[in-house]
Amino acid sequence: TDVAGPERIYTTDGLYAGSLLKDQHRGDILDEYFITAENFAHLVITDPNTRETWLIGGYDGVNYYRILGLEEAQRLGGTVKLQQMAAPATAVSADSADGVTTLGSKAEIFFVQSADKSVRVDGDLSEWNLRLGAGPITPDPTDAQMTAIQGATVFGSYDAQNFYIAAHVNDLTPLRNEGHLTERWWYWDSLQVRLRMPTDAVQLGLYYDSKIGRHFAWKGSGGPKGYSTIVPDFAPAKVATKRDAAGKGYTLEASIPWAELDKQFTPAAGARFRCGLQMNWNGPIPNEYSPTHNAFWGGGQFFTIPDQYAPAVLLPSTANHAMAVMPAGSDINIDGDLKEWGTTDVALIETDKESKEFQARVRTAHSADHLYVAFEVNDSSPMKNVGGDIRTAFKTGDTVEVFLSTNPKDDARRDEPTAGDYRVLMTYLENTKPVIAAFRAVITGQQPVYVASGGGRTRLDRVEEIPDARMAVSRRKDGSGYILEAALPWNYFGVNPANLVAQADFAVNFSDRVGRTNVLKTYWSGSNAMVTDIAQELRLRPNQWGWIAVIGR
Structure with missing residues (x-):
């Protein structure tokens, strides 16, 4: 099919229709490719040496495609072709062979502590242990200044009925999200939680819509990545937020019934699942996606296979280390x-x-x-x-x-x-x-x-x-x-x-x-x-x- 402008590209069979957006944070090496037809994102990487461009993604594991005709399509509009290939020698996976993502030489593990007290979902974490957190989750972990304005730590807790998740987020424009009605809530301040439960893959989106004035939990479940069934307003979950007194951050707190995640899962010390996290900050332009304003932990990228999310382990409340x-x-x-x-x-x-x-x-x-x-x-x-x-x-x-x-x-x-x-x-x-x-x-x-x-x-x-x-x-x-x-x-x-x-x-x-x-x-x-x-x-x-x-x- 013909393309109206150089920023819209399509494959000849129309399956991978979408937009190719430049990632300003990483220059021209990494692009994000959105597949609107199936609501899936793939990663597009350009090799700076050979200038070959690869599309990485797929439902059944990670597949590699060479994109043919991309430069001409970007410049003049038109079509591209995908040629499925073996993984290129230069390709680098976000996950290690054992399915544990790394930050340097340190493994990423999500420790989920049993609740010492009854958890009230109100945005106040005073009843939480807060000893074992995942993070800092930030676009650039090596940049302390970046972490101070766009950084988050996420905590997990549990009791017999619920999985609790909380985040403290550094954000100069906290709790700004107007995306519920446009179904683009992930363009703005939000936390995405990707779970691989023993019997199902589950996706969660947690946020406060500042235009509507209401908290929302978005849920996807079923299928290889947890997107077969979508519930945009998932009522069984509870979400609350609280703005920091200085106005430079906020706390998000949520509870999700275990029965809504996996009816066969028994929450007890030693029980396990897998978890990937994505933290989103609102971009500089309203209602426009900005890839420089999100960060990932534990393989929380959209294209990651759920079996390669970081391990999550339930621990007793006594675990101080x-x-x-x-x-x-x-x-x-x-x-x-x-x-x-x-x-x-x-x-x-x-x-x-x-x-x-x-x-x-x-x-x-x-x-x-x-x-x-x-x-x-x-x-x-x-x-x-x-x-x-x-x-x-x-x-x-x-x-x-x-x-x-x-x-x-x-x-x-x-x-x-x-x-x-x-x-x-x-x-x-x-x-x-x-x-x-x-x-x-x-x-x-x-x-x-x-x-x-x-x-x-x-x-x-x-x-x-x-x-x-x-x-x-x-x-x-x-x-x-x-x-x-x-x-x-x-x-x-x-x-x-x-x-x-x-x-x-x-x-x-x-x-x-x-x-x-x-x-x-x-x-x-x-x-x-x-x-x-x-x-x-x-x-x-x-x-x-x-x-x-x-x-x-």
Whole structure:
């Protein structure tokens, strides 16, 4: 068919009719291609070297098409042809092979906490935990100024009846949306939530129409991407917003009944689905779409396959810290070099947010047989420990430690350890001998053993080296720190890692200059920083631990 102007292009069969809009934020490299006939968006990428243009999208997975005759069609109007091809060598997917999107080397995981209190959908988040958020969601995460004016953090919560979602949004023109009547609400201030539930794909649009003066929830469901059935005014959902006092942002809060998302889904700690997010800000021209005014998290782009949204994991209300244990992308060599490590979550251990001294970054990964852990530690006396006894190694120099609960039936609020709780200590005794030891406070059926000191007594039934565990350390050439890498066999702990959700913590013990005694201890989640009393240092406090969630391949 003929095209009236160069900004309207059509394929010869008319299936992919739509507009080709330039993305001002990224120049001429990335365009957005809207398919009006099927209400689907595809991505158009121009290779700056070959000038070939590719259309990426499709219902049945991601398909690649070379667009023929595009330049002439843009310049003169006319038709183009789509030639389906294999994926070009230069194409870069927004998602990693395991379906987890990344920001740098950190995995994106949506942790959804159980509600501590009854949630009132009123735009006030005072009853929310707000410990674990997704974000910042911003058009340019590397630009702090951009985040300050167009940035958002999204939180998830749940109870037996509802899935709750909330966002705090930085926005210089907050709550501006006049798109309900024109069915173009996504051109303006709104939050889009894309879900892959176990039995269905669901799309949600949440916004306040400032022209009508009413909140709306838009819902799509069914089909490969959740668009077979559209409900533009989805009554079962509740939406509320609240403008910030300074007028430079707003809060959005919503509840959606679980039964409206997936009737077979049971909301409980450890349950999972997938979630992608899109945050929209109103553009400079009313009622006109501006691709520079939206941002994505967790594969929330329109063209992303739902199975490649970020994992979402339900956690109990006690989770003050959470970490995803990602699948090992390849065989990990235990050599103190992290080159084989792929996308991971990162746990930050620090004593002072303003200083990098005595700071550590912890990464985890898993295979069917092992839990892998890597500590990157800033330490000017790196990995020194002159001690020769594993039972007191935490007193004689540097150590790193992993704490793990293996019994899902244990009360997460317990102040005393049970038989399912482990403390794993790793160090080099006498500065040369690698040791990975498990401290077991409680062994069922064994006569209790106690360690006493001025701070009281602590039960410690057994200390033993873990069979088949491996570790290696590499020190920085400038002496400013070290990497400790280890493989811990799952079978020692007696757990199946598949979909494991468990309490856990990480800690680093810092030595004096010569590695004769410990002088400082810091945790990821816990707060037992005692270094002057043996019984107190041995005490486990599981109620202070965070949570880990093993993410499948």
